[in-house]
Amino acid sequence: MDDVPILLHELTFVPEGEDEIVIGRADIDSFAVFPLDAAAVVRRLQGGHTVPEVSHWYLTTYGEPADIPDLVETLRELRFVRDPADEDHDAPDGRVPSGGPVRWQALGRALFSWPAWLLYAALVAGAVLLAAGTPQLRPSPGKVFFSSSLVVIELVVFAGQLLGVAWHEGFHVLAGRRLGLPSRLSIGRRLSFVVFETTLVGLMGVPRGKRVLPFCAGLVADALFAAGLVCAAALDRTAGGAVGPFGRVACGLAYLTLLRMAWQFLAYMETDLYYVVATVLRCPDLHRLAREQLRSRFWRAVGRPQRAPDSSGVTDRDLRLARRYAPVVVLGGALTLGLVLLGVVPVLLGFAARLAHALGTGRTDDPHLWDSAFAASAILAQLALLVGVTVRDRRRRARTAPTAA
Structure with a gap:
């Protein structure tokens, strides 16, 4: 079967920086980043070359062997390899096939x-x-x-x-x-x-x-x-x-x-x-990555570096970007607090003041009393639902955690 060309779907090749290419199927939204040499292999496979032919080409071009069958298996996992028997069921409902008309x-x-x-x-x-x-x-x-x-x-x-x-x-x-x-x-x-x-x-x-x-x-x-x-x-x-x-x-x-x-x-x-x-x-x-950098700094600061996240698989460039972005995560909390205090709290206080004033009259013949009571009930019902669902989800996670472990 090695002499049979690998059938691939219509793929997109988009440069991502100087040494990487994003390859993907737009119709199922499946994408992955490949180095330039691997992308070149995928292009030759898409052109109809067999695995032995591509292996020989890679050895001749780069001066070292490559595990092309392993790359083909990766392409299968990404659903890049086309199986004629499954073509009618490959694209999820509602998604336009690649190259099809777009309304x-x-x-x-x-x-x-x-x-x-x-x-x-x-x-x-x-x-x-x-x-x-x-x-x-x-x-x-x-x-x-x-x-x-x-x-x-x-x-x-x-x-x-x-x-x-x-x-x-x-x-x-x-x-x-x-x-x-x-x-x-x-x-x-x-x-x-x-x-x-x-x-x-x-x-x-x-x-x-x-x-x-x-x-x-x-x-x-x-x-x-x-x-x-x-x-x-x-x-x-x-x-x-x-x-x-x-x-x-x-x-x-x-x-x-x-x-x-x-x-x-x-x-x-x-x-x-x-x-x-x-x-x-x-x-x-x-x-x-920025959150992991912050956790690493925290655990190192408290003398427990062994609990810091492992960043061995991250490139130096991404680590530098994460360190520069980490202050944004820290300042984000302060910005959120400021937005809430200046933008949201005044509305809530105004709502609460009007609510308290109407409910404080105690006059059942006052339509504002019933209006405020209904408005307060709607808010409390939403909060109760939010708390109830949160507690339910936590209990479910607690029950499933031992099984998953």
Whole structure:
């Protein structure tokens, strides 16, 4: 069987630095980093050469033998080797085969074209000028309380945030479709919350520079969403300068959108911007390596270096990058605390003050009492669900740990 050529799927070859190449199947999102000589072997196998022919070529070219059968086995594990009997079942449902048509690619290209960028810049600049010149339009924690009913605030914020997140993830998807990738948007749930999830299928199969925009597209979407809300609020101003009900809602949602944008800058939490940094630095495990470096420093500082993580398999370059990134992880905690104190706590305190005031009246004929009671019950139910699921998961891990060991 050695004389039979190895059948390979359509593969992508993308240079990753000076001495590595990312090879992968975009249709199933399977990628791996290979050294240049191994990538050259894969290319010859893909060209129809048999294993003995490639082995002879490698010995002649590099002056030493290579374990080509072992490399072929690795290709099988990555599902790069094509088996005609399994072709109909190889690609998961919903994924477009490599080279197949991609819907919405034209829309993605239009959405990130130069004319579109000019329109985006004009919209954001207009919103900034409006907010700078009109205090009533400036997003702030107090703008979240656009209604006297806490239940109305909760429902509107839930719907507005859901729409904003769908808009955010949709930009990620279209940025991938722009490159011809079968990226997709799905709706799932975490605990009792509905979430939108983007899968950028095949992103590792495009040049590194082209991966940045799909990661940043969500931030672009958030900036446009917030700017659009501020401009919409400006249209709802009265002759006296006051903002109407719709405008107040828009300003409140704009503030929450800006909070989401600020959260993306906490790169240590592996947000969209973290993947931009990891992509630019060519270190996909940057966060994990940085945390291991911090643990190593801690255990060495307390005199127990034997407990430090093993970094023997990590390149010197990645270790240098991890050491430089480690302070970002440390400072990230302080930045998170600052964001919570300055951006989230004022909203929570305002909510609690209104809640306490309404419940403190004790008048059952006061509609604000029942409104506040229902709003408080909804919040407590979510917290109880979160605690319950957390405890359940911990108990499950505790029960399965001895078995796994």
